Each structure stands twice: as structure tokens, then as C-alpha cells.
Amino acid sequence: MDKSWNVRAIFVGLLIVVATIMLLPTVLNRTAHPWLEKINDGISLGLDLKGGIHFVLNVDVDKAVQDKVERRVDEITMRLDENKIKYSKVVADPVAPKIYVTLDPSADVSKFKKEVVDYFGDIKEIGNSGNVYTLALRKKSIDFIKTNSVEQAIETLRSRIDELGLKEPVVEKQGKTSILIQLPGYKDIDRARRIIGQTAQLQFKIEAEDKDPLSAYANNLPAGITLLPARGQTADGSLLTYKYAKSKDKKALLAFLKGKAPKGTEFLLEEIDYANGEKEYRSHLLYKKSYITGDMLTDARVSINQQRNRPYVSMAFDRNGARIFEQVTGKFVKRKMAIVLDNKVKSAPVIQTKIAGGHAVITLNSMKSFNDTLKEAKDLALVLRAGSLPAPVTFEENRTVGPSLGQDSIAKGKLSIEIGFLAVVIFMVIYYGTAGLIANIALLLNLLFVLAGMAMLGATLTFPGIAGIVLTVGMAVDANVIIFERIREELDMGKGVLKALELGYDKAFSAIFDANITTALTAFILWNFGSGPIRGFAITLLLGILSSMFTAVFVTRVIFHYMMKLDFFRKLSF
Amino acid sequence: MRLIKNTNVNFVGNFKLWATISATLVVLGWLLFLFKGLNYGVDFAGGTEIQLEVNGINTNQLRKSLKDFGKIEIQKFEGKDNEFLIRMKNISVANPKQVDNFISKVKATFSDVKILKTHFDSQVGDRVELWLSQSVDKSKLEKLAKENSLPVTGTIEYSRVGERHIYKIMLQGLTDKIMTTVRSKLSKNAKLMRVELVGPKVGKRLRVDAFEAIIYSLIAILIYIAFRFNYQFAPGAVIALIHDVSITVGVFSLFSIPFDLTIVAALLTIVGYSLNDTIVVYDRIRENFNNEKKGKTLADRINKSINETLSRTLLTSLTTLIVLVILLIFGGGIIRGFAFAMTFGVIVGTYSSVFIASPVTILIDNYMKSKKAKTA
Numbered sequence: 001m002d003k004s005w006n007v008r009a010i011f012v013g014l015l016i017v018v019a020t021i022m023l024l025p026t027v028l029n030r031t032a033h034p035w036l037e038k039i040n041d042g043i044s045l046g047l048d049l050k051g052g053i054h055f056v057l058n059v060d061v062d063k064a065v066q067d068k069v070e071r072r073v074d075e076i077t078m079r080l081d082e083n084k085i086k087y088s089k090v091v092a093d094p095v096a097p098k099i100y101v102t103l104d105p106s107a108d109v110s111k112f113k114k115e116v117v118d119y120f121g122d123i124k125e126i127g128n129s130g131n132v133y134t135l136a137l138r139k140k141s142i143d144f145i146k147t148n149s150v151e152q153a154i155e156t157l158r159s160r161i162d163e164l165g166l167k168e169p170v171v172e173k174q175g176k177t178s179i180l181i182q183l184p185g186y187k188d189i190d191r192a193r194r195i196i197g198q199t200a201q202l203q204f205k206i207e208a209e210d211k212d213p214l215s216a217y218a219n220n221l222p223a224g225i226t227l228l229p230a231r232g233q234t235a236d237g238s239l240l241t242y243k244y245a246k247s248k249d250k251k252a253l254l255a256f257l258k259g260k261a262p263k264g265t266e267f268l269l270e271e272i273d274y275a276n277g278e279k280e281y282r283s284h285l286l287y288k289k290s291y292i293t294g295d296m297l298t299d300a301r302v303s304i305n306q307q308r309n310r311p312y313v314s315m316a317f318d319r320n321g322a323r324i325f326e327q328v329t330g331k332f333v334k335r336k337m338a339i340v341l342d343n344k345v346k347s348a349p350v351i352q353t354k355i356a357g358g359h360a361v362i363t364l365n366s367m368k369s370f371n372d373t374l375k376e377a378k379d380l381a382l383v384l385r386a387g388s389l390p391a392p393v394t395f396e397e398n399r400t401v402g403p404s405l406g407q408d409s410i411a412k413g414k415l416s417i418e419i420g421f422l423a424v425v426i427f428m429v430i431y432y433g434t435a436g437l438i439a440n441i442a443l444l445l446n447l448l449f450v451l452a453g454m455a456m457l458g459a460t461l462t463f464p465g466i467a468g469i470v471l472t473v474g475m476a477v478d479a480n481v482i483i484f485e486r487i488r489e490e491l492d493m494g495k496g497v498l499k500a501l502e503l504g505y506d507k508a509f510s511a512i513f514d515a516n517i518t519t520a521l522t523a524f525i526l527w528n529f530g531s532g533p534i535r536g537f538a539i540t541l542l543l544g545i546l547s548s549m550f551t552a553v554f555v556t557r558v559i560f561h562y563m564m565k566l567d568f569f570r571k572l573s574f
Numbered sequence: 575m576r577l578i579k580n581t582n583v584n585f586v587g588n589f590k591l592w593a594t595i596s597a598t599l600v601v602l603g604w605l606l607f608l609f610k611g612l613n614y615g616v617d618f619a620g621g622t623e624i625q626l627e628v629n630g631i632n633t634n635q636l637r638k639s640l641k642d643f644g645k646i647e648i649q650k651f652e653g654k655d656n657e658f659l660i661r662m663k664n665i666s667v668a669n670p671k672q673v674d675n676f677i678s679k680v681k682a683t684f685s686d687v688k689i690l691k692t693h694f695d696s697q698v699g700d701r702v703e704l705w706l707s708q709s710v711d712k713s714k715l716e717k718l719a720k721e722n723s724l725p726v727t728g729t730i731e732y733s734r735v736g737e738r739h740i741y742k743i744m745l746q747g748l749t750d751k752i753m754t755t756v757r758s759k760l761s762k763n764a765k766l767m768r769v770e771l772v773g774p775k776v777g778k779r780l781r782v783d784a785f786e787a788i789i790y791s792l793i794a795i796l797i798y799i800a801f802r803f804n805y806q807f808a809p810g811a812v813i814a815l816i817h818d819v820s821i822t823v824g825v826f827s828l829f830s831i832p833f834d835l836t837i838v839a840a841l842l843t844i845v846g847y848s849l850n851d852t853i854v855v856y857d858r859i860r861e862n863f864n865n866e867k868k869g870k871t872l873a874d875r876i877n878k879s880i881n882e883t884l885s886r887t888l889l890t891s892l893t894t895l896i897v898l899v900i901l902l903i904f905g906g907g908i909i910r911g912f913a914f915a916m917t918f919g920v921i922v923g924t925y926s927s928v929f930i931a932s933p934v935t936i937l938i939d940n941y942m943k944s945k946k947a948k949t950a
Contacts, residue, residue, distance in 0.1 A: 056776070189769060190750040194700045293738075394695060395665075396776040400749075400769040405625070412906040419904060420897035427893060431575050464836055467901060467909050471843070471916070474897030475850075478890040482854060485886040488576070511857035514802055518853060519846035521798065522791045526842045529787035534839050541843065 202294025202387020294387030296321025322358030413466030462536030472544030479552030603824025615834030666699025848923025
């Protein structure tokens with residue numbers, strides 16, 4: 001019998017030790033003790049406590065589908081022209097979304113089906129009346145456009161938010177079409193909105209390989225910046241050599257390049273990510289003039305060259321884009337054309353030949369493994385699509401809390417917990433005497449377990465979450481009150497202290513369990529429904545209920561047992 | 575110490591009186607909700623709420639300085655002399671109508687220029703984009719924008735791609751505009767404390783979500799009680815919960831207290847809390863259900879059970895009320911609505927557990943018996 005009590009006591013002791021360890025990263029200074037990171041990341045504070053900006057954006061995926069349908073109309077007409085199929089009209093009903101193609105009575109219908117409808121893999125004929133053929137996007141490709149447009153938006157937003165240089169920004173999908181952005185510590189709402197709300201800018205620019213302004217600084221380089229040689233070629237086949245700069249320090253690199261670009265050109269950077277998470281930046285000298293912008297692009301996708309088993313990216317342009325692309329590639333053949341998204345160079349392929357017809361192919365560096373190349377191709381296609389068909393993004397929510405208000409909230413929350421705790425503790429001692437003291441130990445442990453649980457789960461502490469803790473302090477003694485009242489009843493019926501204690505715990509258990517389960521149920525539903533601050537409340541409430549059941553039923557019982565052993569029960573009062 | 579001992583109050587006997595009082599309050603709550611409605615906060619109504627700190631001014635001065643912003647609600651932030659709360663329906667300064675007017679003016683002014691594309695997002699309101707077939711005079715564009723009361727920042731970005739001339743006329747956001755206005759007219763040191771800006775679509779979605787969350791928790795509770803207790807207990811518990819929520823919502827309507835997400839959290843917690851009380855009583859009823867010693871009739875036994883648990887019911891409510899009142903006093907303005915809802919809900923919830931939830935089970939029991947008698 002005693003053995004089982006010892007086991008219980010050791011279990012409680014162990015839990016206290018574990019909970020204390022779990023709380024170390026929250027309590028101690030993490031930069032001074034880096035080993036703490038191995039335990040957990042500590043309880044993080046919600047934006048309402050530490051200050052910062054919270055945005056929810058909605059990606060208009062239906063608009064993205066409509067845009068795609070409108071683009072397809074342009075491509076279908078091009079395709080009809082190329083195959084010399086006569087038609088009178090191609091129109092879109094972007095809301096449906098459907099495309100109506102009116103063919104000439106003399107047109108070759110089977111050729112139309114084979115060369116136009118089947119050509120675009122993602123559309124199908126859904127009916128016809130006379131010469132009017134109704135085409136629609138396949139469901140699979142509609143789904144693809146929808147999920148893809150959210151992904152593209154997240155991708156673009158991430159790279160833009162990097163620009164703000166914040167410590168722990170959050171950009172993540174919320175629900176199906178929404179994106180949650182959290183910028184802790186950032187205050188300038190308007191600037192954040194402007195940067196986030198921009199439409200992605202995709203441009204194609206020609207590299208100024210015929211200019212070499214950096215070589216002159218070869219012997220006079222700031223620390224951390226290296227110059228490397230590169231080769232280019234002019235249209236007539238003569239070789240060009242020039243130098244570009246590379247560095248891990250973006251700021252230093254930008255400072256070094258400042259003012260060194262010849263007239264009519266500019267330096268832009270390309271970011272190179274290494275497998276070990278390090279980043280490096282290299283300079284590109286580009287002519288300022290951009291010939292082609294993203295909106296002229298209608299599609300970009302990854303394909304695989306079956307013979308050489310190499311992934312590549314194919315692009316398609318609209319009519320106007322196709323015409324300009326032909327002129328540009330003709331004029332700058334053998335030169336590098338940089339693909340620039342939001343002023344960052346993403347890739348700089350060499351123009352191999354003049355490209356007509358509105359279709360171009362980008363082959364990638366063949367030095368890498370198949371999988372690496374495939375990833376690179378996918379990223380590039382994503383960049384091209386993000387710049388060509390950016391899905392419209394609208395701001396749905398913005399919540400900003402200034403840092404002083406957050407500090408104020410923390411102070412008020414702390415004060416409320418302290419006073420609330422003190423009041424309940426005093427009340428319990430006055431009302432239950434020694435037993436009240438034991439309930440207070442349980443209450444203290446309860447706070448410890450709730451906080452440790454939050455640290456373990458990586459939960460975020462919000463202001464409503466603090467309110468949840470205050471509430472827990474008031475509600476946690478409930479289980480002990482139920483037990484103690486029951487014990488008093490049993491004592492009234494003339495039972496001995498030992499017997500009353502046992503009966504009190506036994507009979508009270510079902511009430512405690514049923515009552516707490518239902519509160520836990522509502523807390524869980526709240527956690528499911530809520531976001532941000534409300535979730536913080538639900539999680540503290542839920543942990544508070546679970547841990548108060550444990551401390552009140554299990555821990556106090558163990559304490560009582562040992563008090564009895566020590567012949568303490570004479571002083572035990574209820 | 576012991577305050578409540580061996581009570582023998584006849585809770586069940588006076589049920590008709592309590593039921594009448596409660597039913598009246600519930601009906602009043604519903605009437606208020608339906609006809610007066612709730613004072614939805616920005617979470618549910620959509621719009622902008624700004625909390626700012628300006629020293630040495632009063633609400634009238636602030637209202638006067640912001641009169642150009644149209645319909646705007648200004649009040650002192652509870653418990654602070656130098657903090658103010660601004661609420662408005664808009665979420666950006668420029669509205670689509672102003673932008674349309676501006677665009678048609680551009681068309682009229684530069685008659686030989688074709689407008690290829692325009693872009694304005696009223697939710698962002700950060701810029702108007704114009705794609706033109708020829709370049710135009712920037713200062714003229716800015717003048718036109720000003721004439722149509724667009725909040726220009728003075729920056730117009732220009733870029734040219736092929737034959738497209740793209741002008742981005744940058745606009746001020748609502749928060750920025752309010753802060754610059756307050757800073758220039760009242761005090762340089764005005765400080766932005768908090769902004770909550772919710773688009774109309776989100777507001778609607780959150781309202782639906784909140785309503786669903788409350789319904790789901792009621793259903794989940796009903797199922798749990800029916801499963802864990804006798805089915806005749808469940809209606810009493812749910813009636814008590816509807817009672818608590820209805821009366822609390824009624825009070826929010828009556829005093830026009832802003833109803834936001836934290837209040838929904840409070841309502842759900844009240845549901846859980848009130849049920850907690852109810853279940854402790856039910857548990858005792860379950861225990862005494864067939865115990866002749868506790869009373870001759872079921873009504874007697876139920877009354878006895880309520881009395882036996884009364885001390886616990888009141889004590890727990892007391893400790894919870896202690897911390898809630900502390901939160902109400904020391905928690906500050908942001909949490910005040912929540913603390914108030916909880917305080918009120920705990921009182922109503924305690925009352926309903928004792929006076930409503932348990933007696934209802936007797937009604938159900940009588941009803942079932944009479945039905946049985948009829949069929950037999």
C-alpha cells in the first residue's frame with residue numbers, strides 16, 4: 001500500500017522537475033545560455049503583447065481563374081492563326097468561365113480539335129451549336145490555378161517581407177485562400193501595406209556585358225566582397241570579359257556598388273541560397289530599359305526534355321509580347337537577358353537565337369543533379385507566373401499594437417494574476433484552514449503546469465490568454481472545494497477523518513470529472529473557432545482545466561496521505 | 575470557517591416564481607437583441623478602430639480636428655485621460671467613387687491620351703495606377719487628384735514599358751492620414767497605440783463563425799450530458815445555458831457595450847462554467863435519485879441535492895467572482911468588456927444552475943410520467 005503512495009509521490013516530484021525545466025527557456029536569458037534552445041523555444045508573446053502588425057490578406061482565386069480564361073482567348077486566336085484555321089470570333093465569358101469559338105463554316109473542325117483544343121491540355125470542349133464551340137477549363141486545372149495563385153502570392157510576399165529586415169516575420173496560409181502576415185515589432189503600417197500590397201513586377205532586362213565598371217576597383221575592395229570574372233559574347237561573336245561582385249553581406253555589397261553603374265544602367269542583385277541555409281549575393285549590371293513586362297507573359301511551366309532527361313521552363317507570350325520578344329531577341333542574340341522580379345535578378349539565361357511565335361524555352365545549368373535542376377525550374381516558373389498573372393490580393397484585416405500598449409497590457413495582466421492569486425489563497429486558508437493551505441499548493445503547481453504546458457506546446461501567450469490564467473486561478477480551486485465540502489459532509493455524518501477523506505475524494509471524483517470535461521469541450525471548440533488572441537485564451541483555459549483536475553484530485557491526495565502518516569491529522573481541519 | 579451548513583431552502587417549490595422571472599428576462603434579452611441589436615465592434619461590423627494617445631486635449635478638440643473624415647465616433651478610452659478611441663466605418667481614405675471621378679477627369683483633360691488600364695484597391699487604398707498610351711504632365715495629374723479629394727502623398731511614380739506609360743499616384747492610408755492630421759493640428763507627440771481594421775467581408779464571416787461556435791458547443795454539451803447522465807437531464811442543462819447566454823446578450827444590447835470576439839469567447843466560457851455548476855448538482859441528483867432517505871418524492875430529493883451542493887456552488891462562484899472583479903478593476907480597458915461579460919455570466923450561471931436547470935428535470939419527469947399514464 002505504502003509503496004504505491006511512494007510511486008505517486010515520486011511521479012508528482014518528477015512532473016514538477018520536468019515542468020520547471022520546460023520553463024527555463026522562458027525564464028532565463030536565451031542569448032546568454034544557448035543550450036536552452038534544446039529544451040524548447042519558450043513561451044512566445046502574441047502581437048498584442050509585444051507589439052507589431054498583423055495582416056490577413058485574401059487572394060482572389062476566382063479572379064485568377066477569370067484572368068487565365070481571358071488570356072487563353074488570346075492564345076487560342078494565335079493558335080488558330082498559326083494553323084490557318086478560319087474563324088470569325090473568339091470570346092470569353094470569364095464568370096462562367098467559358099470560351100466561345102465561332103469557326104468559319106469552311107474551317108477544318110477536326111484540325112481545330114486536334115491542333116487547338118487538345119494542344120492546350122487544360123481545356124476541353126463541352127458542347128457546340130452550329131459553328132460555335134464552347135470550351136471550358138478542366139476542373140483539375142482550375143484547382144491548380146487556385147492553389148497555385150495562393151502559393152505564388154505567399155512566395156512573393158515572403159521575399160518582399162524579407163526586405164523589411166524583421167526578426168521573426170510570419171507569412172503563412174490561413175484557411176483556403178487567406179494569408180496571415182505577422183510583423184512583430186514593426187510600426188509603420190502604411191509602409192508595410194504599400195510593400196505588401198504591390199503587384200509583383202516582372203521585367204526582362206538586358207545585361208550590360210559590354211561595360212565593365214568594377215574591374216577598376218580590383219585592388220581596392222572592401223572586406224567581404226570579392227570580384228569574379230565572367231564572360232559574355234556580342235551578337236557578332238566577339239568575346240567580352242567583365243567582373244561582377246559577390247558577397248555574403250548584402251548591405252556592404254550595395255554600399256560598394258552605389259554610384260558605380262554607368263549612365264543608363266543599374267546594379268541589381270541576385271540572391272543565391274546554399275543548402276546549408278547561407279545566402280550570397282552577386283551583382284548584375286543591367287540596362288535600365290525594360291523591354292518586356294510580366295503582363296505580356298501568358299504562361300510559364302516546367303517541362304522535361306525526354307531525350308536528355310533535363311527539366312526546362314517554357315514561356316508563352318501574348319500577341320504584343322510575342323512581337324516585342326522577337327525584336328528584342330533578334331537584336332540581343334548571344335547576350336544575357338535577366339529575369340527580374342521586384343527588382344531582384346532571378347535568372348539570367350543567354351539568348352541563343354531570335355525567337356518568333358511567342359514561345360520561348362529557358363534551359364538551366366546542366367552541372368546540377370536532376371532534382372536540383374527540377375527545383376530550380378519550378379522556382380523559376382513560379383517567379384514567372386507570379387509576375388505574369390499575379391492573383392489580386394485584398395487586405396481583409398489589419399491589427400496593429402504599439403509597443404507601449406503591449407507593455408502596459410503585460411503589466412496589467414501580471415498585476416491581475418498576482419492580486420487574484422493572493423485573494424484566492426487568503427480566502428482558502430481562512431475558509432478551510434490547513435486543508436486550504438494544501439489546496440493552495442495545488443493552485444501554485446497548477447500555474448506552474450499551465451505555463452510549462454504552454455512552453456511545451458509552443459503556444460503563444462496573448463492578453464486574453466492572461467485573462468484565461470486569471471480565470472483559471474479562480475476556477476482551479478473548484479475541484480478542491482468540491483472535495484473539501486464532501487469531506488465536511490462525511491464528517492458531519494460522524495465518520496472519522498481518515499474515512500471521510502477517502503470517501504470525499506472517491507465520491508467527488510465523478511462530479512469533478514463531468515463538470516470539467518464540459519468546460520474543456522467548450523474551450524476546445526473555442527480554440528477551433530478562434531484565431532490569434534482568442535486561441536491564446538482557449539489554450540490557457542484548456543490547460544488550466546486539465547492541470548487543475550490533476551493537481552486537485554491527485555496531488556492534494558498524495559499530500560494528505562503523507563500528512564496522515566506524519567500524525568499530522570490531529571491538526572488537519574476542513 | 576463554515577458559512578453555509580445544513581441549509582434547507584425550498585428551491586423547487588418556488589419554481590413557478592423563478593421560472594416567470596427568468597422567462598421574462600430571457601424574452602427581454604431576445605427582444606433587445608432583435609429590436610435594439612448589438613453594438614458590434616469592428617471584429618463583426620467591419621471598419622476601423624484606432625486608439626491613440628494625445629496629451630492635453632479633450633474629445634471635442636479631437637472631434638473638431640477630424641471633422642473632414644466624415645462619420646466618426648470618438649470617445650475617451652476607459653480609465654485613461656490622454657487616450658482616445660476612434661471608430662469609423664471606412665477602412666481607407668479614398669473611395670472607389672472618388673477614384674472613378676478622378677479617372678473620368680483625366681480622360682477629359684488629356685483627350686488625346688488613351689487609358690489602357692487602371693487599378694485601385696479600396697481595401698488597400700495605397701495608390702491609383704494609370705496605364706496611358708502617352709506620357710502626360712505629372713503636376714497636372716497631381717492637381718486633378720487633389721481636386722477630386724484623393725489623399726495624395728505628393729509622390730507619383732512613373733515607368734515606361736514599350737508604349738505603355740505607367741503612373742502610380744501614391745495615396746495616404748487611413749491611419750497615416752489620421753495621425754498626420756492629429757499631429758499637425760493638435761500635438762506633435764500624438765502616439766498611435768493600437769489599430770484594428772477589418773474588411774466588411776471578414777466581419778460577416780467572423781459573425782457566422784462565432785454563431786456556429788456557440789451552436790456547436792451547445793450541441794456537443796447536449797450530446798455529452800445525454801450520454802453521461804439520464805437523457806431527461808439534458809434539456810434542463812441546455813435550457814439553463816440558453817437562459818444564461820440570452821440574458822447576457824440582452825445586457826450587452828441594453829448598455830450598447832461593444833460586442834467583439836473576446837465577448838464571444840466570454841459567452842462560450844460562461845456556457846462551460848454555468849454547465850460546470852449544473853453538473854455538480856446533477857451529479858448529486860444522480861447519486862440521490864433512488865435514495866428514500868433523501869426525500870419521499872423526486873422533487874424532495876432534487877431539492878435536497880441542491881441544498882447539499884449549495885455551499886460548494888456558492889464558494890466556487892465566489893472565488894471565480896473574486897478574480898473576475900480583480901480583472902475588471904486592474905485589467906484595463908481592452909479586457910474590460912470580457913471581464914464584465916464573465917462577471918455577469920457567472921452570476922447568472924450560478925443562479926440558473928440552482929433555480930432553473932434542476933427543477934426543469936422535474937417538469938420533464940412529470941411530463942414523461944403523464945405520457946406513460948396516458949398510453950397505459
